[in-house]
Amino acid sequence: MRADTRDPLAGLSDIDAANVARCAKVLLRHPLLRPGGPDGDLLPLVYRYRTALQEMFAALLGYRLVVERRFARLYKSGPGADPTRGEPALSPRAYAYVCLTMAALTGVGRQVLLSRLVADVRGAASEAGISVVDDIADRRALTAALRHLISLGVITETDGSVAGLIGEAPSEALITIHTDLLGQLLAGPLTEATSADDLVARAASPGRLGVEHAVRRRLVENPVTLHADLPPEEAEWLLRRQRRESVVLERCFGLITETRAEGVVVTDPEEYLTDVVFPATGTVARIALLALPELLDPDTDRPDGRSAVPAERLREVCANLVEDYPAAWSRQATEDVGALVRAVADLLVRLSLAVADGDGWLISPAAHRWLPQPDDTPAKGQAEPVTTAPEPGWSLFDEEGEP
Numbered sequence: 001m002r003a004d005t006r007d008p009l010a011g012l013s014d015i016d017a018a019n020v021a022r023c024a025k026v027l028l029r030h031p032l033l034r035p036g037g038p039d040g041d042l043l044p045l046v047y048r049y050r051t052a053l054q055e056m057f058a059a060l061l062g063y064r065l066v067v068e069r070r071f072a073r074l075y076k077s078g079p080g081a082d083p084t085r086g087e088p089a090l091s092p093r094a095y096a097y098v099c100l101t102m103a104a105l106t107g108v109g110r111q112v113l114l115s116r117l118v119a120d121v122r123g124a125a126s127e128a129g130i131s132v133v134d135d136i137a138d139r140r141a142l143t144a145a146l147r148h149l150i151s152l153g154v155i156t157e158t159d160g161s162v163a164g165l166i167g168e169a170p171s172e173a174l175i176t177i178h179t180d181l182l183g184q185l186l187a188g189p190l191t192e193a194t195s196a197d198d199l200v201a202r203a204a205s206p207g208r209l210g211v212e213h214a215v216r217r218r219l220v221e222n223p224v225t226l227h228a229d230l231p232p233e234e235a236e237w238l239l240r241r242q243r244r245e246s247v248v249l250e251r252c253f254g255l256i257t258e259t260r261a262e263g264v265v266v267t268d269p270e271e272y273l274t275d276v277v278f279p280a281t282g283t284v285a286r287i288a289l290l291a292l293p294e295l296l297d298p299d300t301d302r303p304d305g306r307s308a309v310p311a312e313r314l315r316e317v318c319a320n321l322v323e324d325y326p327a328a329w330s331r332q333a334t335e336d337v338g339a340l341v342r343a344v345a346d347l348l349v350r351l352s353l354a355v356a357d358g359d360g361w362l363i364s365p366a367a368h369r370w371l372p373q374p375d376d377t378p379a380k381g382q383a384e385p386v387t388t389a390p391e392p393g394w395s396l397f398d399e400e401g402e403p
Helices: 014-029 040-048 050-061 092-105 114-127 136-151 179-186 196-204 206-221 232-253 283-295 311-324 337-350 365-369
Strands: 064-067 072-075 111-113 155-159 174-177 224-226 256-259 263-267 307-309 354-357 360-363
Touching: 014 040, 014 050, 014 072, 014 232, 040 050, 040 072, 050 064, 050 206, 050 232, 092 114, 092 136, 092 179, 111 114, 114 174, 136 155, 206 224, 206 232, 206 263, 224 365, 232 256, 232 263, 263 365, 283 311, 283 337, 307 311, 311 337, 311 360, 337 354, 337 360
Parallel strands: none
Antiparallel strands: 064 072, 111 174, 155 174, 224 263, 256 263, 307 360, 354 360
């Protein structure tokens, strides 16, 4: 039986529905859930509610969920061409090494020496036409890729460490491969047979299901969704379903939506699904927050409601904040204004509050939800004169009777 998209948790008690929503949020955060990994203690609960979770993810988002006692794997659609959703510890070359390493792991069995694995990876790179230079930068990229696979539980360091790759005299290590998890990483969303109900429904109305899943995926995976950024059929669907989708997202994933004329903002009140917290402490985050009111144009005539901000304007606003409140910032973060501006712009892009536009940026209308006020006054001009209390008109040494 297919889950009802109007209420996928219908028929469950309040406790069971809350547990399913909790498990769904964990799987969105950790698509490969395993014992010993982040939130791995919830795997038994995911296994208990696996049928409800599988039906809900399939009906609402079109995601496939595989649940076994040893792991749970949610096959998401991926970020596509979004450059802000990558793994921070991985450079482009390290990403290439992740793929090459998984390709090499498929033919080495259950255990392999680190030196043999490195040779196989470089052989796979050569076959793919990727040049390999055995220098410190290349070894660091390969080490980062191996550490990422260790964090996913695909490989473990049985004896020694992959950190031995870095250095003039690389040390040996024994690596154990967990083939069940490796297979789940290599499999695609539709590698296994899709249910007959899904295939029939998609064949009957592929357009409706495509629009429905595409919009919900965007709402769940992104903090800001503007109508102007959606294809016309998706924007029209969201405009008709905004109120109903708000109920679905809150009930099934614990997410809160804010609907505005320009689009929808989705937040997690528990900040569990929030990979970049904002507002936040730190010089870059606070300067970005205080800069937003100065960057927004209330009279913008763009149909998407965005405000065009030239690069020089962003630099000017950031420099003024540094100058006006010199004691409020980290000296290390503000000694290079150019680097500070780039960090502020990068943060706003990662928050979906800005998109690059030539040599400047377009600031999202969602930024209007913050109207910060500095908790200090600007330190412009000369410092205020120091005032002292007036001397008293009497003394302890006055003669008795004198005032």
